[in-house]
Amino acid sequence: MRSQKKKKRTWLKITGIILLLLVIGVGVYAYNVYSSLKTAVETMHEPVVQKQSEKREKPVALTDKDPFSVLMLGVDERKGDRGRSDTMIVLTVNPNNNSVKMLSIPRDTRTEIIGKGTVDKINHAYAFGGVEMSMNTVENFLNIPIDYYMKVNMQGFKDIVDAVGGVTVNNTLDFSYGGIHFAKGNINLNGNDALKFVRMRKEDPRGDFGRQTRQRQVIQAVLNEGASVSSLANYSDIFAAIGKNVKTNLTFDQMVDIQKNYKSAASNLTQMEIKETGTKIGGIYYGLVSDQERQRLQTELRTQLELK
Template sequence: MQEISKKSSIPWMKILFGSILLMILGLAIYLLSIFSGMKDTINAQMYQPIPSINQIQSEEKIAHGELINILFIGVNTKASNRTGSDTLIIFSLDPKTDSVSMINIPRHTRASLGSEEKEDKINRAFTYGGADLAVESIKSLLDIEIDYYIQLDLAGIAELIDGIGGLTIHNELSIEADDFQVSPGELHLSGAKALRYVEMLYQYQGEDLDQAELQQQVFETIMTKLTTSLTINKVEVIASFLGENIITNIDYDNVEQLVRNYSSVGGNISDYTLDGTEEIIDDEYYFIVPDSEIKKVQQLIVNPDTEI
């Protein structure tokens, strides 16, 4: 059983997305390796190296099983009114300590975007310069290396769930909202309803509702449906999900090394959200992160057991 330490309050739906992404990525490409021609297809559709990441250095790290930092960028390109990144999480994987540190960066964090002196909200880096500027800006903000990035269109999660026939889960709550109502018992949910259910669970959580257990239930249901009775249809669903919703600088060969050298990580999972203060600057809301907080995060990446 995984040990999950809660160093800070964080909307666990974002962590769920990130966890699903990392594990499905490795699982899917591993499964697709048995089908001829898939390697070139995956590399052509997903692989996109960027100037802000030293690709050679990153590949050397995974080859030797060293600590690596992966930036997860959650976007919603299918929403016409949203062009920035919705979610920014750094996954720090260290096979030597069997640990994963997840650092959530609030989307309104004030930061210098790339080499520009002007400061803006960190999520706008993606708007102005895509994943490359987002990576460069976070490297500058936290003064750390980013070895890989994974850009996920969050709408693809719902499509993936629909592709495997939806989710059947055991629900213990009565939820009444204008657009969503459920009663205790077994639920069969479409992709859109499953994500809405996750959102409502977060809003309804209390002392008797453990968020880690809720996360685990939904996550395990998805993974079980993907891995049980593997069929050509499921492989096609996974391939479609990857090709249409994910862009990354991790190519097929990199993923094989990632699965081989980092399969043990996850015994010690810690999550942390950057702390700071809220300020209104030039009539805009910003989240201000002090230098002392940056140092805490740097230490947490190196040592996940750090007491914050």
């Protein structure tokens, strides 16, 4: 009897030690993930020299769950060349109605470039004045405050895709680009393939809109893969690739607040598109947006941000 009790206590002790080691192991692993993420975000952090937006009465308070906006810029940066923002996406996040609205702005959209005093293609704002001029120009075009930005170096985008182990997307257009054939249906893409997949434009019947759709597909696929359990083993590679190729004015604490207070909004994403008329002015192609269309976009986005 005593022997059985002793054996029972021994097994309970062994089991307890194993569980304790597992908890400690998970704790250390979680700490390492947290530490690597914080280091990556600190590397990513790049404030803009910009005053409080005139289109807001007071700064955004993420702890109070205020709706906010983010300008995502996909930039081709090469040595000695700032490049242009060939991808411009505005996200407006509202935790009160649990929704995110995503608006892709075609790079050829003709508008006033704020700070330059010219009317040009909207993606030239980055070439003229970097992130700050891009934010100010988009603010003016959409009549909303741009609270934060996130810039992705498209040359390094392939590193991020490779770090998550590649992505799978549902391709709706059979085409070839850069020596690679992209068949219809579900296709697996490594970093190099993904970069070419999102760059093709001329063969797409929808032009820039079609390319924007593919860009959103790959971005969503990267997010899905990055959040999967299988990617946890590669977290150091993922964070290193992100830290090297992404810049933002969001701090680590602000990202934590967004994760805590806005998580449910991410499950309800609506994609918006701008209706444009293509034309040539002085031999250069532009996308013209009517006053009526611009007003429609502004009203929808201001409502999403709960602005008067």
